[in-house]
Amino acid sequence: MRMDFNQPSPPSEDNRWKMVTAAMRKHGFKAHSLIETLHTVQEVFGYLDETAFHYIAAALRVPLSQVYGVATFYHFFNLKPPGEHTCVLCTGTACFIKGVPEILKAVQDHMRLQLGETTPDNKVSLLSARCVGACGLAPVAVFDGEVAGNLTPADVVNRMQRWMNHDT
Amino acid sequence: MTPEEIQTIAVNQQKVRHKTPYHVCVCTAAACHSMQSDQVKNMLFEEVRARGLEKECTVRGVGCLGLCSEGPLVVVESDGDHPTQRLYKKVKAEDAPRIIGQMGKEPVADLLCPSDLPFFTKQKKIVLENSGLIDPERVEDAIALGGYAALIQALTDMTPAEVIEEIVHSGLRGRGGAGYPTGLKWSTVAKAVGAKKYVVCNGDEGDPGAFMDRSVLESDPHRVLEGMIIAAYAVGAQEGYVYVRAEYPLAIKRLRNAIRQAQRLGLLGNNILGTPFHFHVDVRLGAGAFVCGEETALLASIEGLRGSPRPRPPYPAQYGLWGCPTLINNVETFANIAPIIRKGSAWFAGIGTEKSKGTKVFALAGQVKHTGLIEVPMGTTLREIVFEIGGGIPEGKQFKAIQTGGPSGGCIPEKYLDMPVDYDSLSELGSIMGSGGMIVIDETSSMVDVAKYFMEFCVSESCGKCVPCRVGTDQMHRLLEKIAKQKATRNDLALLEDLCDLVKKTSLCGLGQTAPNPVLSTLRYFRHEYESLLRAESHARS
Numbered sequence: 001m002r003m004d005f006n007q008p009s010p011p012s013e014d015n016r017w018k019m020v021t022a023a024m025r026k027h028g029f030k031a032h033s034l035i036e037t038l039h040t041v042q043e044v045f046g047y048l049d050e051t052a053f054h055y056i057a058a059a060l061r062v063p064l065s066q067v068y069g070v071a072t073f074y075h076f077f078n079l080k081p082p083g084e085h086t087c088v089l090c091t092g093t094a095c096f097i098k099g100v101p102e103i104l105k106a107v108q109d110h111m112r113l114q115l116g117e118t119t120p121d122n123k124v125s126l127l128s129a130r131c132v133g134a135c136g137l138a139p140v141a142v143f144d145g146e147v148a149g150n151l152t153p154a155d156v157v158n159r160m161q162r163w164m165n166h167d168t
Numbered sequence: 169m170t171p172e173e174i175q176t177i178a179v180n181q182q183k184v185r186h187k188t189p190y191h192v193c194v195c196t197a198a199a200c201h202s203m204q205s206d207q208v209k210n211m212l213f214e215e216v217r218a219r220g221l222e223k224e225c226t227v228r229g230v231g232c233l234g235l236c237s238e239g240p241l242v243v244v245e246s247d248g249d250h251p252t253q254r255l256y257k258k259v260k261a262e263d264a265p266r267i268i269g270q271m272g273k274e275p276v277a278d279l280l281c282p283s284d285l286p287f288f289t290k291q292k293k294i295v296l297e298n299s300g301l302i303d304p305e306r307v308e309d310a311i312a313l314g315g316y317a318a319l320i321q322a323l324t325d326m327t328p329a330e331v332i333e334e335i336v337h338s339g340l341r342g343r344g345g346a347g348y349p350t351g352l353k354w355s356t357v358a359k360a361v362g363a364k365k366y367v368v369c370n371g372d373e374g375d376p377g378a379f380m381d382r383s384v385l386e387s388d389p390h391r392v393l394e395g396m397i398i399a400a401y402a403v404g405a406q407e408g409y410v411y412v413r414a415e416y417p418l419a420i421k422r423l424r425n426a427i428r429q430a431q432r433l434g435l436l437g438n439n440i441l442g443t444p445f446h447f448h449v450d451v452r453l454g455a456g457a458f459v460c461g462e463e464t465a466l467l468a469s470i471e472g473l474r475g476s477p478r479p480r481p482p483y484p485a486q487y488g489l490w491g492c493p494t495l496i497n498n499v500e501t502f503a504n505i506a507p508i509i510r511k512g513s514a515w516f517a518g519i520g521t522e523k524s525k526g527t528k529v530f531a532l533a534g535q536v537k538h539t540g541l542i543e544v545p546m547g548t549t550l551r552e553i554v555f556e557i558g559g560g561i562p563e564g565k566q567f568k569a570i571q572t573g574g575p576s577g578g579c580i581p582e583k584y585l586d587m588p589v590d591y592d593s594l595s596e597l598g599s600i601m602g603s604g605g606m607i608v609i610d611e612t613s614s615m616v617d618v619a620k621y622f623m624e625f626c627v628s629e630s631c632g633k634c635v636p637c638r639v640g641t642d643q644m645h646r647l648l649e650k651i652a653k654q655k656a657t658r659n660d661l662a663l664l665e666d667l668c669d670l671v672k673k674t675s676l677c678g679l680g681q682t683a684p685n686p687v688l689s690t691l692r693y694f695r696h697e698y699e700s701l702l703r704a705e706s707h708a709r710s
Binding site: 073 | 618
C-alpha cells in the first residue's frame with residue numbers, strides 16, 4: 001500500500017517539539033495516542049496552545065475539533081501558561097473538612113487572587129486539584145511540585161508572599 | 169526465565185536479607201515522601217556508612233507503613249535471638265545519628281510510636297501484606313516474599329477454567345465500589361468470542377479523599393501486575409492497560425519501573441515463564457476526569473477520546489476496548505488475586521461476612537486522630553474503625569458523621585456506627601462501599617455544606633452527555649446554595665428532593681445516578697440542619 005501521507009513538520013526549531021514527535025512516534029502516530037501526546041506537550045511546555053493543537057491534529061490525523069475537545073474536557077490540561085511559581089490547593093474531601101475553604105479565603109483576601117488566576121506580574125498562579133492523595137496530611141497544597149501538608153491559612157499566604165517579594 | 173529461575177531469585181534474596189542483623193526501612197510512599205522521607209533515608213544511609221556498619225545494617229525505602237499522619241515513618245528491625253521491631257514517627261533527617269546509635273540498645277523514646285496501638289493490631293492485611301516490607305522499586309524484594317508464585321502456580325498447574333473457578337469460589341467482589349462478583353465477570357469475558365481481548369486495570373481513583381489505589385501502586389506494584397497477568401491467562405487476553413491518574417506521578421514511575429522489571433524477567437511479554445502465553449501491558453494516564461472511573465468512559469479515554477460514557481449493554485465484557493471483549497477490574501481487586509491463588513479460595517472465603525468476603529482497604533482521613541491507610545476484614549464495624557483504629561476525634565470534639573464512597577456515597581450518623589462494613593449494609597444505610605475513602609466529620613462541619621461540596625464536585629465533573637446529570641446537578645447545586653444562604657423556602661427543599669429522585673433514576677451512568685446520594689443521605693439523617701436554614705416565614709407557615 002502506498003503511503004501518500006506526509007508527516008507535518010514541527011511548528012518551530014524548538015527542540016522540545018522533538019520530544020512531542022517522539023511521543024507520537026512511540027505509538028505509531030495512531031489517533032489513540034492523543035491524550036498521551038497532550039501530556040507530553042504539557043510536560044515540556046507547561047501548557048497547551050493552538051500551535052500545539054494544529055501540529056498534533058495534523059500528525060495524528062484527527063480533526064482539530066477533537067484535539068480541542070479532548071484538551072478542554074480533561075481538567076489536568078492547562079490552556080494558559082502558568083506563572084513562574086504555582087500553588088495548587090487540594091480541594092479533596094479531607095482537605096475540605098480540615099479547612100481548605102479558609103485557606104482559599106485568606107489567599108483571596110490577602111493576595112486578591114482567585115482560583116485559576118495568575119498575579120499580574122506573572123509570578124504566582126493559584127490552581128486547584130481535586131485530590132492529590134495525601135489526605136493523611138490534610139489540608140495539603142503543592143508548591144512548585146512539592147507537597148506540603150498540615151497547612152494553616154497563614155502558611156500559604158506567607159509562602160505566596162515570599163514568592164512575590166523575592167525571586168527565590 | 170523459567171519458574172525455577174524465579175524461585176532461585178527468591179532464595180538468593182532471602183539469603184541476602186539474613187546477612188545483616190539490622191534493617192532500617194523508611195516509608196517512601198506519597199505522604200511520607202512529601203514530608204522529605206527521601207532526605208531521612210539518605211541521612212540514615214550516610215550515618216550507617218560513617219560508622220562503618222554496612223555489614224551490620226541495611227537501609228531501604230519501603231512502601232506505605234499506614235500511619236500517614238505521623239510521617240515520615242521509619243522501622244528498625246533486628247533479627248537475632250530476639251527479633252524486635254521499632255516504629256519511629258515524625259523522623260527528621262537530623263534524627264539519623266540517634267536512631268542508628270541506639271540500634272541494639274534502648275529505643276529513642278521521643279520518636280518511638282507504640283506498635284500495640286489498635287491502629288496496627290486491629291488490621292488484617294492481604295492486599296497490603298507486603299506494603300512496608302518490600303522496596304517497591306526492586307522486583308527481587310517482591311519475589312522473595314512470594315511475588316509471582318501465584319502466577320507460576322496458575323501457568324504451570326492450572327487451566328484458565330480452574331483459575332476462574334477459584335476466583336468464583338473465593339467470593340471476591342469488585343473493589344471499585346459497586347461490588348460486582350469478580351469471578352462472574354471473568355467467566356463472562358472468558359466466554360465472550362473475539363480474536364483479541366483486553367485486560368484493563370482501573371486506577372483512576374477519582375474520589376477526592378481516597379488514596380488506596382495510589383498506595384497499593386506505590387508500595388507493591390508487582391502484586392497488581394501479577395493479578396492482571398493471571399486474569400489475562402484466565403480470560404484469554406493478550407494485551408492490557410493500566411489506567412492511572414496523572415496526579416499520581418510517584419505511582420506512575422513505580423508502575424512503569426515494575427513493568428520494565430517484569431519484562432526483563434520474562435514475566436510479561438511473549439512466552440511468559442517459557443509457556444505459550446503472551447501478555448503485554450502498557451500504562452495510560454488519566455487527565456483529571458472523575459467520570460473516567462466509569463468503565464465505558466475509561467475505555468473511551470484509553471482510545472484517546474473524551475471520557476464520555478455510553479449506555480450499557482453491551483457491557484465491556486462483550487464490547488469493550490476497540491470493540492473487543494474487555495475485562496475491567498480495580499487496582500485493589502487485582503491485588504487480591506495472587507493471594508487467592510496461592511492460599512486457595514476456601515481461605516479467602518473464610519474471611520469477612522457471608523456476602524462480602526475478604527478484606528477492604530480504606531483511606532481514613534478527616535477529623536480523626538490517626539489518619540492513614542488501613543485494611544480490615546469485611547464486617548468490621550464503623551465504630552471500631554473510627555474510635556479504635558482511628559483513635560477517635562481530636563480536641564475532644566463530638567463525632568457527627570462518617571462519609572463513605574465520596575461523591576457517590578453518603579454520610580452515616582452516630583446511631584448506625586455499629587453496622588458492619590460490607591457492601592449490603594452500607595447501601596441499606598443510603599451510602600455505598602465505594603472505592604474506600606472514609607472521611608470522619610465532627611460537630612463543627614455543617615452537613616448542608618458537605619452536601620453542597622459534593623454537588624459542586626458533580627457539577628464540575630459531569631461530562632455533559634446526558635441532560636439529567638448535566639442540568640440536574642447544576643440545579644441541585646443552586647438549590648443547596650440557596651439553602652446555605654438561608655434564602656430557601658420549604659418549596660425549594662421539596663423541589664430538591666424531587667430533583668434527587670429524577671437525576672438518580674434517569675441519568676445515563678453511575679456518576680449521575682449516584683450524584684444525589686450525598687444530599688439524600690444528609691436529608692435522611694440531618695434533615696433538621698436543612699430545616700433550620702429555611703427562611704423564617706416558611707417556618708411560620710408550616
